[in-house]
Amino acid sequence: MSVTRRSVLEQLATASDATRQETTTIEALAATLDADEYTVESHIERLEACELARITPDGTARVTITGEELLELNTTEMVIVDAATSNSKI
Amino acid sequence: MAGNETNESTAESREVQYDPTSSRYNLYECPDCDNIVLALGRDEPPMSCHDKPMERVTDLEMSVQPPDVKQVLLQAFGLPKAGLDICLCVIGEGPLSANEVAESLGYDRSTITRYLNKLVELGLLERSELNREEGGVVNVYHSVDLERMRRETLIGFYVWAGEAAALIEDANLTKQDYLEENPDRDLPEIFWDSFPED
Numbered sequence: 001m002s003v004t005r006r007s008v009l010e011q012l013a014t015a016s017d018a019t020r021q022e023t024t025t026i027e028a029l030a031a032t033l034d035a036d037e038y039t040v041e042s043h044i045e046r047l048e049a050c051e052l053a054r055i056t057p058d059g060t061a062r063v064t065i066t067g068e069e070l071l072e073l074n075t076t077e078m079v080i081v082d083a084a085t086s087n088s089k090i
Numbered sequence: 091m092a093g094n095e096t097n098e099s100t101a102e103s104r105e106v107q108y109d110p111t112s113s114r115y116n117l118y119e120c121p122d123c124d125n126i127v128l129a130l131g132r133d134e135p136p137m138s139c140h141d142k143p144m145e146r147v148t149d150l151e152m153s154v155q156p157p158d159v160k161q162v163l164l165q166a167f168g169l170p171k172a173g174l175d176i177c178l179c180v181i182g183e184g185p186l187s188a189n190e191v192a193e194s195l196g197y198d199r200s201t202i203t204r205y206l207n208k209l210v211e212l213g214l215l216e217r218s219e220l221n222r223e224e225g226g227v228v229n230v231y232h233s234v235d236l237e238r239m240r241r242e243t244l245i246g247f248y249v250w251a252g253e254a255a256a257l258i259e260d261a262n263l264t265k266q267d268y269l270e271e272n273p274d275r276d277l278p279e280i281f282w283d284s285f286p287e288d
Contacts, residue, residue: 005185018223050187051228066228069220070185075232079184080176080191082203082229 003035006079008043009063012053013071016062023060050081105153110146118144128251130244166250167212167243172197173205177214177233185230206231213242 011033015024026044030037044061047053052067070079108117116129120139127137127144137144163169175195180186188206192199209215209231216234219227233239 009185046187046190047185049189050185051222052185065223066220070230073218073232080180080188080206080231081185082188082206082231
């Protein structure tokens, strides 16, 4: 079944926590979304490239603070994340 | 030349005429003055001028070239095709990274950022700064409310069309006025002198 990247982000935000750094598994996300694991994992990797998700070394994932803030924008239309324009603190 | 003839006949075959029976848009004129208005989307209640209903234009013989959406966006909003490509690429697909959009469309990464900012400038996108976990911010571009986008683009285009209409009126008046005042000068010279290039 097809699943959108946004719905993966929303479910990730529900099942994990950026502040407490609580993670969830790809398997659990795929089961909840009724989607195949490969598709969910692919979306999570793309979300990580947008700095909206973080994949840990043990393969679990969590939403980032950026991801939570994006969902709070409550915009359902087009969204582009331009991470290269960020100003990292040293 | 044969090539020019082919181009001209192609252009002529693409010409369009105003169809008063079509409901796409309506043109009205005042029976008492030279006021002409364009109405899009509705014709009730009828437009009025001088306290009288305006009359639908029905006798226009002039043909025009059909507008090309890429040219319209570029001329009216200064938005090249790349800007529209970005919007079309992301609708229903987001969130996407700017790198993904660049790869998908085959544009340079800096081109994407430039047009994203152009779309913000036009009011078609909003830019928000979101906090990064490592510090600093990430720019996020998201579409404005679709109804607002529709209104902004339509009114923006009408402003451009109004400017264009005023230019055409100026050109018509310039012709008449200068010919009366300068009977010894050539019309092309007078005409273009009155519209200096930027």
